[in-house]
Amino acid sequence: DAGVTQSPTHLIKTRGQQVTLRCSPKSGHDTVSWYQQALGQGPQFIFQYYEEEERQRGNFPDRFSGHQFPNYSSELNVNALLLGDSALYLCASSRAGTTDTQYFGPGTRLTVL
Amino acid sequence: QQQVKQSPQSLIVQKGGISIINCAYENTAFDYFPWYQQFPGKGPALLIAIRPDVSEKKEGRFTISFNKSAKQFSLHIMDSQPGDSATYFCAASTGNTGKLIFGQGTTLQVKP
Numbered sequence: 001d002a003g004v005t006q007s008p009t010h011l012i013k014t015r016g017q018q019v020t021l022r023c024s025p026k027s028g029h030d031t032v033s034w035y036q037q038a039l040g041q042g043p044q045f046i047f048q049y050y051e052e053e054e055r056q057r058g059n060f061p062d063r064f065s066g067h068q069f070p071n072y073s074s075e076l077n078v079n080a081l082l083l084g085d086s087a088l089y090l091c092a093s094s095r096a097g098t099t100d101t102q103y104f105g106p107g108t109r110l111t112v113l
Numbered sequence: 114q115q116q117v118k119q120s121p122q123s124l125i126v127q128k129g130g131i132s133i134i135n136c137a138y139e140n141t142a143f144d145y146f147p148w149y150q151q152f153p154g155k156g157p158a159l160l161i162a163i164r165p166d167v168s169e170k171k172e173g174r175f176t177i178s179f180n181k182s183a184k185q186f187s188l189h190i191m192d193s194q195p196g197d198s199a200t201y202f203c204a205a206s207t208g209n210t211g212k213l214i215f216g217q218g219t220t221l222q223v224k225p
Contacts, residue, residue: 004156033211042119042202042215043157056212090156092213099211100145104156 002027004093004105012111013081021076021108025093031055032074033102034066035090043090049074050096078110086112116140117205119216126223132190134219136203139184143205147213148177148188151200160201161188193223 005024013019025032031050035043045058049068068074072093078085088109092102118137126132136146144165149157163170163177163186170177176189190197200220204213 031211033213035213040218042204042218043213045212045214048211056210058212094211097209099209100147100206100213101159101162102211102213103159104149106154106156 004091004103006089006091006105006108008108009106010109010111012113014113015081015083017081017112018077018079019081019110021078021089021091021110022073023076023091023093023105024073025091026103029093029095029103030072031094031096031099032068032072033092033094034074034076035092035104036060037088037090037107039087046076048099050099081112083112086110117203117214117216119203119219121219122217123220124222126193126221128193128195128223128225130193130223132193132197132221132223133187134201134203134221135185135187136205136216137183137185138205140205140207141184142207143214144208145206146177146179146186147204148175149202149204149215151202151218157202190221193221195223195225197221198223 033048034046037043048056052068063079088107091105147162148160151157174191179186203216
């Protein structure tokens, strides 16, 4: 039973560029949440997708957007990258009805130069 | 503002000892309190979680103690092992929204 997978593992971009990160949820899960984890900090909630719609959103600017596909996989897009966007981006999956019980992927390490 | 405050920031324990990490929250609407373990270069792994209808939950060497009136909860790791050396995060959420609010983390080192 595959857990949550994310790609790519690492990514280096320059300021102003755009990036797309991908996530496949754990088998049987239909809800995907994205978190940003800065070095030495706890993860911060970005947004959550269920039934291909954004259901919850944290305090992140509109530069952060996402998408969920019919197979429940999801993408996180960040436009106009800033140096401060450098972080580990985590995807977590869960089942509707038990959305709190989230299982995290290994993350994508984004470095913005 | 919804916050979860975690302490201590770092902890050193001898092998076989008890590791205790504490968290305090402000929002009384929180009704789900998980603990996650994270190793360097990995994503957080769910360890154990509790809801406010019980004061304690135990799974193996890991125990959550919950004090609703004090708005505090803690993780106890019994018989700590070097393999437990990791960063631990408490979190909280409301109404099965799935919007987890995390503490700042505690780096645990268990010395052999």
